[in-house]
Amino acid sequence: MAAIEEFRAFLAASLVTPVERTRTESVSARRRRRVVVGVTVVLGAVGLGLALAVRPGDPLFYLASLGVALLWIAGAIVSGPLHLGAARTRSGDTSLGLLQGFLLGILLLAVFLVGALVVAQVPILRGPVEGLLDHARYGALWVVALVTAVNGIAEELFFRGALYAALPPRINALGSTALYAASTLFSGVLLLTFAAICLGLLTAAQRRVTGGVLGPIASHLTWSMGMLFLLPPVFALGG
Template identity: 60%
Template sequence: MPLFTELGSFFRASLLDPAHERAAEDPRVLRRRRLVVALTLVLGGAALGLALAIRPGDPWFYPATLGVAALWVLGAVASGPLHLGRARTRAGGQSSSVLQALILGGMLLAVFLAGAVVVGRIDWLRGPVDALLAHARFGSLPIVAAITAVNGVAEELFFRGALFAAITRRWRVVGSAALYALATVATGVPLLVLAATALGLLTGLQRRVTGGVLGPIVTHLTWSLGMLFALPWALDLWS
């Protein structure tokens, strides 16, 4: 069927067929990258756990989460070169990865919102999610949205930029997704860990295909901002 053919072509172009293969980094550069990445991962994971442990409505939540973003960005920049990347089109050419990323982010958002409709009926799953959303409910939603966007960019610069490049080529997609999920364990929200795993795998495949962070950043922002605004509605759909 034409629809399935078009979808197959889209997923091959956006997630499977690399548009650009970068040369291996100099061993000295790679050693430096791995050292900086390891240090940043430990500090950033700890800082994220502390930031999300702050009570909803506490004004310290804003600088704390911005501090986490600053750690990710500093670690990414200090580790070595970062690249925006290019996407492969279905026709075999190359283009900006923005449109593909918007579509992929929207698809992931739709899957998670559908799951949230079910989670909204299960108290022990919904409780931690409500606690996380309380920062937006009791704080300033525009400020929380801006911080969500800043953190999304920062996380992709580090996890799909610096960290991805620091891992052995064979394990980059799985390894970067696993470490990204591990960094969220300290939040104590199981569904956030699951979300980080899914998002990490999707953006990791994008990073491998495009050779850069632009596509992952756009996908991350589409998903995270969509979840921020639409998740409360999905959770309460059956209430």
């Protein structure tokens, strides 16, 4: 029972109860942020679709993926100020939220790896995932890992940083998640969109609690790097 209570307290601190903060942004600054974010979302979605359409093993895939990441980063920076955020610790103090982000990323990774065992049994779902995994199989793994890490940071800077701040407070969590998922639609892989929804909801909740992007970045990197290295063997086991 004590472990369950600890787990509940962790979830409440990391995903439910916001850390107090006071920030203001002028109407003109908010309008500018929204214009920049809107243009970046459209360009990034098209760029991601084009990158994933590149033949596995083609060096152009890495360049295209990094190009999309640079687009997200540029959009985030140009849109306005970004914040690292702060998390509440068990003692009542605050921290940067890196440990919370890591642990939440591990939890999401575990759920997805269990789900992969099921997906591997369904041919219509297995095929698209195999196509995504081919980019890791046929390329240099360290390069894929680097691209994955850069993209994870870039996506959080933009979607949980700039985009989240551009939306009205009452819809910024769901709205940023919906647009994050929509940006993957051009890839044609529905499971990638599903993953974006799950990851987006988790990191948006962190963004709401911490007020910044550092915790979401930690979760995103933990999940994405774990999927890169652990999904292929788990998928093979399921098949």
